[in-house]
Amino acid sequence: MTEKIITIREALSSALREEMLRDERVFIMGEEVGVWGGTYAVTRGFLDEFGARRVRDTPISEMVIAGAAVGAAMAGLRPVAEIMTINFAFVAMDAIVNHMAKVRYMFNGQFTVPMVIRTTTGGGKQLAATHSHAPEVIFAHFPGMYVAVPGTAYDAKGMLKAAIRDDNPVLFVEHSTMLQRRSPVPVDDPDFLLPIGKSDIKRTGKDVTIVTYQKGLEWSTQAAEMLAQEGIEAEIIDLRWLRPLDLEPVFESVKKTNRAVIVEESLPMFNVGAEVAAQLQEQVFDYLDAPVKRVSAMDQPLPYAANIELMALPDAQKVVKAVKEVL
Amino acid sequence: MAAPKKDTLLDWYRQMVLIRRFEEKCAELYQQGKIGGFLHLYIGQEATGVGVVSALRDHDHIITAYRDHGIALAKGMEPRRVMAEMLGKRTGTSGGKGGSMHLADREKRFWGGHGIVGGHLPLAAGIALKARYLEQDEVVVALMGDGATNIGYFHESLNLSAVWDLPVVWLIENNGYGMGTAVERASGQPELVKRAIAYGMREGPRVDGMDVLAVHEAVSEAIAYAAKHGPVLMESLTYRFEGHSMGDPQRYRSKDEVARYAEGDPIGRFRTYLDGKFKNVLPELDEIERQVQATIAEAVEFAENSPEPTYEDLVSFVYA
Numbered sequence: 001m002t003e004k005i006i007t008i009r010e011a012l013s014s015a016l017r018e019e020m021l022r023d024e025r026v027f028i029m030g031e032e033v034g035v036w037g038g039t040y041a042v043t044r045g046f047l048d049e050f051g052a053r054r055v056r057d058t059p060i061s062e063m064v065i066a067g068a069a070v071g072a073a074m075a076g077l078r079p080v081a082e083i084m085t086i087n088f089a090f091v092a093m094d095a096i097v098n099h100m101a102k103v104r105y106m107f108n109g110q111f112t113v114p115m116v117i118r119t120t121t122g123g124g125k126q127l128a129a130t131h132s133h134a135p136e137v138i139f140a141h142f143p144g145m146y147v148a149v150p151g152t153a154y155d156a157k158g159m160l161k162a163a164i165r166d167d168n169p170v171l172f173v174e175h176s177t178m179l180q181r182r183s184p185v186p187v188d189d190p191d192f193l194l195p196i197g198k199s200d201i202k203r204t205g206k207d208v209t210i211v212t213y214q215k216g217l218e219w220s221t222q223a224a225e226m227l228a229q230e231g232i233e234a235e236i237i238d239l240r241w242l243r244p245l246d247l248e249p250v251f252e253s254v255k256k257t258n259r260a261v262i263v264e265e266s267l268p269m270f271n272v273g274a275e276v277a278a279q280l281q282e283q284v285f286d287y288l289d290a291p292v293k294r295v296s297a298m299d300q301p302l303p304y305a306a307n308i309e310l311m312a313l314p315d316a317q318k319v320v321k322a323v324k325e326v327l
Numbered sequence: 328m329a330a331p332k333k334d335t336l337l338d339w340y341r342q343m344v345l346i347r348r349f350e351e352k353c354a355e356l357y358q359q360g361k362i363g364g365f366l367h368l369y370i371g372q373e374a375t376g377v378g379v380v381s382a383l384r385d386h387d388h389i390i391t392a393y394r395d396h397g398i399a400l401a402k403g404m405e406p407r408r409v410m411a412e413m414l415g416k417r418t419g420t421s422g423g424k425g426g427s428m429h430l431a432d433r434e435k436r437f438w439g440g441h442g443i444v445g446g447h448l449p450l451a452a453g454i455a456l457k458a459r460y461l462e463q464d465e466v467v468v469a470l471m472g473d474g475a476t477n478i479g480y481f482h483e484s485l486n487l488s489a490v491w492d493l494p495v496v497w498l499i500e501n502n503g504y505g506m507g508t509a510v511e512r513a514s515g516q517p518e519l520v521k522r523a524i525a526y527g528m529r530e531g532p533r534v535d536g537m538d539v540l541a542v543h544e545a546v547s548e549a550i551a552y553a554a555k556h557g558p559v560l561m562e563s564l565t566y567r568f569e570g571h572s573m574g575d576p577q578r579y580r581s582k583d584e585v586a587r588y589a590e591g592d593p594i595g596r597f598r599t600y601l602d603g604k605f606k607n608v609l610p611e612l613d614e615i616e617r618q619v620q621a622t623i624a625e626a627v628e629f630a631e632n633s634p635e636p637t638y639e640d641l642v643s644f645v646y647a
């Protein structure tokens with residue numbers, strides 16, 4: 001198997017392309033996916049290659065982008081719908097939560113909804129309060145759908161291909177500031193798939209377990225390098241999926257390190273850290289030598305001005321500080 | 328309608344030039360990294376903004392989307408404080424917390440630029456509801472892009488305004504595109520104003536949005552109608568000369584197309600009109616241009632020398 005170092009953008013693009021070549025039922029719809037080439041250039045060239053039947057520009061209508069994808073999926077197609085940024089998914093919330101995630105259950109399994117909604121998340125770009133959310137955890141609240149949060153090119157590729165092939169609806173969340181991040185990815189395996197709902201140990205260490213995903217992975221990795229200089233070995237577990245949520249490796253890790261810090265870009269109330277911390281005390285209470293710590297954004301909207309936006313967001317220093325508090 | 332006086336017309340000219348030069352400066356500051364986030368320029372659409380704002384009566388209201396600098400400046404918001412907002416300074420009109428897309432002035436009844444497409448339309452209905460509820464003679468002018476007519480918010484807001492006879496002028500600033508999607512590719516009925524029929528509301532005109540006088544007159548009439556009878560849907564046909572926002576590669580339209588529209592530059596047209604109407608007016612217009620340049624230089628200096636927001640600013644105004 002050959003690997004090549006590519007960006008997350010290229011990984012997403014090649015995953016989409018391969019799945020469209022493999023399965024005629026897979027198609028793309030969303031705002032600016034065609035003529036523009038994708039707001040984040042993930043679908044650049046797709047309109048030329050696949051034509052307007054399979055690469056469909058939509059009006060600015062998130063409700064029907066999500067909802068029509070549900071209908072098309074129920075009827076046998078395999079839509080990959082794109083919602084430009086997750087901030088606009090709030091407009092489509094009902095289609096996602098009450099339809100995409102419910103029709104299978106409510107009609108007792110008569111329908112399947114094999115679809116993906118791709119979207120981008122994250123703050124830190126001076127886009128102010130409405131355009132800077134990282135609210136993927138909200139969507140993970142609902143059974144009936146999955147939530148993918150890849151943090152590397154390797155994961156992005158294998159997870160997106162798996163999401164498209166799966167018969168369940170997936171909200172596939174990409175971080176808008178990480179699309180240029182590079183890592184080695186298999187390039188000559190059209191069936192390179194990563195399992196749905198499996199977390200991944202991104203770094204091993206004996207002193208503390210950091211549970212994180214996506215942008216948090218970046219902050220945690222930087223923090224781990226800083227801590228290593230002081231002789232502190234952090235283990236980093238990348239959740240990769242918020243639903244299904246795979247905490248087995250986290251429990252195993254905490255049995256070894258006896259300490260846990262959860263790092264994410266979400267707001268602090270009712271976030272991923274809250275869920276992970278709750279499960280840790282249920283499952284490995286006796287192993288914990290310190291309270292579980294959480295690092296997240298501050299409990300408030302994000303502003304435009306760069307200096308105060310940065311104050312409100314997590315960073316590697318904040319992770320280092322939290323780790324030292326549990327040691 | 329009585330023709331506006333010379334002073335008024337020259338003031339419109341000043342506003343249009345102010346918007347143009349202000350935004351050219353913003354583009355420059357964006358390139359220098361002094362302005363961040365999204366920056367959506369109004370260049371090409373100044374006649375619409377100035378025509379609309381000049382038609383408002385003192386007690387009327389206005390609300391728009393994120394392409395809001397033109398409305399803010401035409402409403403008389405201080406250029407220095409708008410510039411400070413662009414630079415994310417604490418002296419900015421939103422204390423540096425809103426940025427380019429989120430200018431507003433409560434006192435001037437300008438209810439903001441709003442970043443979620445269509446999200447401000449229900450707000451317009453609500454502001455108009457206040458006027459009806461309290462039996463006040465106030466009209467809300469709600470500006471939106473052509474692209475915004477396809478989001479659910481549009482349908483629900485227009486319908487409610489019709490059912491409740493709300494005093495709203497729904498004004499579509501049709502600049503041909505929503506990002507890279509041409510109107511005909513996004514709207515089953517590309518004559519957007521015809522949507523009025525579906526809601527049983529007054530179908531207003533499709534006015535030439537590059538002609539400030541035409542916009543002024545059409546919006547004045549629409550406001551008078553809305554105050555008495557209820558909502559109107561109208562369109563201003565315009566064009567944005569720059570990309571959707573900074574860094575737009577503009578693959579969806581040709582340079583020729585842009586050049587064609589640039590020939591009908593609303594500022595150039597208005598200048599020609601003024602030149603034809605008033606004897607020896609050009610030196611006056613040039614003087615206006617000089618004053619505007621000075622205003623902008625002063626605004627930039629003020630903004631650059633203003634302090635950044637602090638932690639206290641970061642955490643303030645989350646709750647009342």
Ligand SMILES: Cc1ncc(C[n+]2csc(CCOP(=O)(O)OP(=O)(O)O)c2C)c(N)n1
Pocket residue numbers: 031060062084088091394442443444445471472473474475476502504505506571
């Ligand atoms: C609900 C929502 N969906 C998508 C976007 C991204 N977006 C921002 S502006 C825009 C195009 C809007 O076009 P139009 O209404 O014609 O206004 P214009 O930019 O031409 O002034 C899009 C799709 C958004 N801000 N909000």
Ligand SMILES: [Mg+2]
Pocket residue numbers: 472473474500501502503504505506
């Ligand atoms: Mg438009």
